[in-house]
Amino acid sequence: MDPAKYKTVLTTRGFTYNYYFAAAATPSKPTILFCHGFPSTSSHWRREALFFEERGYGVVVPDMLGYGGTSKPTDTDDYLPSKVSRDIIDILDAEAIGKAIAVGHDWGSTAVSRLANHFPERFLAYAFFAVPYVPVRPPAPYEQLLALSKAKYGYELYGYWEYLASDEFETDFRAHPDAFVNILFPSDPNIWKTHMAPRGLLQKSMQDNYSAPLAQYITEEDKKETIAGFLENGFRGPTRWYDVLITNKAAKDNIATIPEQRRFPPVTAPIFFGAAKHDKASVPQQGYDVFASPPFKNHSVTLREFDGDHWIILSCAEEINRELLRWIEESVVATSLKASL
Template sequence: MEQLYNSPKYKEAKTSRGYTYRYYFTKPAVSSKPTLLFVHGFPSYSAHWIHQIAFFEAEGFGLVVPDMLGYGGTSVPTQVEAFGHSLQAKDLVEILDAEDLKSNVIAIGHDWGSITVSRLANLYQDRFLGFVFIAVGYAAPNTSFSYEQIKAAWNQVAGYESIGYWSFFSSPEAEGLIKKHAKSFSDILWAKDPAAYKWAFCPSGSLQKFLETDSSVPRATYISNEDIKATEEIHFKKGFSGPLAYYKLETSGLGLEDSKSIPVENYTIAKPVLFIAAAQDAVAIPVLMEQSLHKYCTNSSQKTVVTGHWAFLEAADEVNSLIHDWAKKL
């Protein structure tokens, strides 16, 4: 990942909001091939899409793979509301404009990146051939339900607190504890057993306790220790204020305000949608992630991979094939 991240194929673009985005870019090998826009989530960065970049570039697709706001080589706003997903969607469209990509683009998101891709679908649907959601599904704008209300509703389905950790990530202590206990944080983030999230990550207070006690669990093998170290260096060099802002946006209610800017008629997505569910994901539980998909996406298909949250790393070949096979039919 470190070698990829130093590639000369990286570029920078400044948006009308004044933020600079760093992104990996290649043109399609032939003009008929689509360009794929990959949008990462927390706590990731563009090089985590390494397997997708290698595969789809070899297949002749164009690629736009940004460090999202607050990550890597991209700007870090100081105001939480600047991280609004509709605002970031506008930023991404401006990057596409800078590369003269007015059409023939597929947007692909994971984690919080799926929320930003949802806003691309809500606000700029005509610019895209279709949309792919990995682990986290299409999310219609939420204009009324607070974090506490969502947490309680999801608890009823999951049988445990699946997003209790959002309150810790929104706290003043989070950034310092993550940095101080980096090994423990990486251990649980990249846990070999996805079920470890259910007791050491998701429930309220569990992640903070895991860090403060320097706890550990076996790490997954789908990401190397070298790549984890490179990820840590990228994040700690810049600090975690940007990545954590995505949670503060939701727990503060500022995300509700961002969603209110989207017309209700835009909630329905007519363009083709592919949702790749992660069967063992303890955070983005498939039965919850399907709800907006079934209600609002009129031309959707769903596939499932037997992985935890990091499906595009853990089952890279399978995920790549699913996206490729679906994209060929567009």
């Protein structure tokens, strides 16, 4: 993405956000907000962002809090979902964008979920990749989450979260940066099941300096950016996204700040879920279960499965662009026009 199209904004709570921006070519073309997750930056959305920009859509792609050129606070409380939601709205306000289409991947899907609760009036529709809409739930022990996933899927899907939130991760990363990239972006998706997801395996793999071929969709520039992002900018910012969850601070914030009537996206907003077929942490069935649940029975939900691992926004970008464009043209824009009549 053209570096000249990056801008910064100072949010109402005093943090600087770095974001890529391209204005919509015409009023009929909505603006799309792309939110990334861990350990990405806005650059991971490059193929999707440029695809839609070339077709006249507005595009906003922030480096999320803790990443890239955006502020990197180290206090977990700064990553509370209600606060991050306000930050993102500040970006839209800075560009005078009344309503947008929110698209998320990984932790970006969590951010989009909370935008749907806190600011539903600012969005036309919501799209989630790999990670589905994340329901508002009461605080629960991290151990319980691990036990539930192991009972259902045979292994702990999120056993690596506590390690990433720990100081030990920084020590191990500095000693074995290549091992982290090898594990996170492997050519064989099953490595997540054998070397990362179950509790204790990521730490052991890091300390063993694990090596394996990288996935073809990861460029040398991606690898350098990932490693440099941690070594130059620190670890506590990006990993606070994990800490705010496992400490239940996010759940408590959600319960305290989201009214009962806003616990799910508005039924008038179309939803898209793109599952990653070979994802061994955010397994597709989780998303299918969420959108098959009673709260979504009256929603317009489009489900698609892409033949890739967790990083489908990199490996399956061409197909994602095709399906997302069709959904926007046939569901989102059509619904918006109907509502305005």
